[in-house]
Amino acid sequence: MSDEASAVVRFVWAHLARKVERAGFPEEARALREHVDLAEVLDPADLPSVPSLRVQRFEVRRRVGELVVELNASDASLLSWLFPPARLPAGKDLGRDQALQIAERAAAPPAGAVLTEAEYQDVGGDPVFVAAWAHEEDGLPVERDYLRVFVNGRTGQPFSVSRRWHVVDLNATVR
Amino acid sequence: MTESEARAIAEAQREACEVPADWAIERAERRIIELLEAPPPDARVRDALVWILRFESGLGWLELAVDEKTRTVVRVERGRA
Numbered sequence: 052m053s054d055e056a057s058a059v060v061r062f063v064w065a066h067l068a069r070k071v072e073r074a075g076f077p078e079e080a081r082a083l084r085e086h087v088d089l090a091e092v093l094d095p096a097d098l099p100s101v102p103s104l105r106v107q108r109f110e111v112r113r114r115v116g117e118l119v120v121e122l123n124a125s126d127a128s129l130l131s132w133l134f135p136p137a138r139l140p141a142g143k144d145l146g147r148d149q150a151l152q153i154a155e156r157a158a159a160p161p162a163g164a165v166l167t168e169a170e171y172q173d174v175g176g177d178p179v180f181v182a183a184w185a186h187e188e189d190g191l192p193v194e195r196d197y198l199r200v201f202v203n204g205r206t207g208q209p210f211s212v213s214r215r216w217h218v219v220d221l222n223a224t225v226r
Numbered sequence: 227m228t229e230s231e232a233r234a235i236a237e238a239q240r241e242a243c244e245v246p247a248d249w250a251i252e253r254a255e256r257r258i259i260e261l262l263e264a265p266p267p268d269a270r271v272r273d274a275l276v277w278i279l280r281f282e283s284g285l286g287w288l289e290l291a292v293d294e295k296t297r298t299v300v301r302v303e304r305g306r307a
Contacts, residue, residue: 191275194259221295223263223272 063089063109088112125226131213141177142205149207154182154200157209161216163187164198171204180204188219227294229254232277236290239299245288249281259291261300274300283307 072080092108116136168183186196201211264270276291291301
């Protein structure tokens, strides 16, 4: 980000903090970045044209939670991701086939994946659709490899994917 | 390697693997497992076709993995019932 762009962003943050403080929320104003994020709207369609001024538009986005992602340090492959806010509101509105389709899109099970679970389970007191796959190679189970997806059965949103999967190699390699 | 060959190897390794004399093989399964071939920093790993022979009693279980390539026991795992 250029110095000029940084100055604009700093100005917008300061402007927002002043507005929140004047609205009677000084503590929230000081911790503003913990609650919201700022993003410039690129190529906005209806930006007013003002002679001699450059006009920019920003969106204020409310933070709803943290997305936790685990990557394999050796090859950057995805190990897991988890977005807890999407767990609620919980429900069992989706049928099994529909929920499984969503889970399959999230997990992208590779060749050799064998479905082992596809049902609603009680997770932390709430119903959650859980789909899981085991790994088989030429009909033999590959120990400890798996895929697991949690889907919110009310909203249809997957909120957790975890995987341990590797390409079977009978030769010794660094992994 | 056939199942009976794997069973014979496991039986022959009973004492070395500390399998109690009165425990019997209750299950046999062919599986692919990862084996550490070289310790860190190389940490080379290979997949191995093994027979898992599970000894059980009322007290617990013990699994021997017999590698088809080397025809040896390459892993021992224990658990309580």
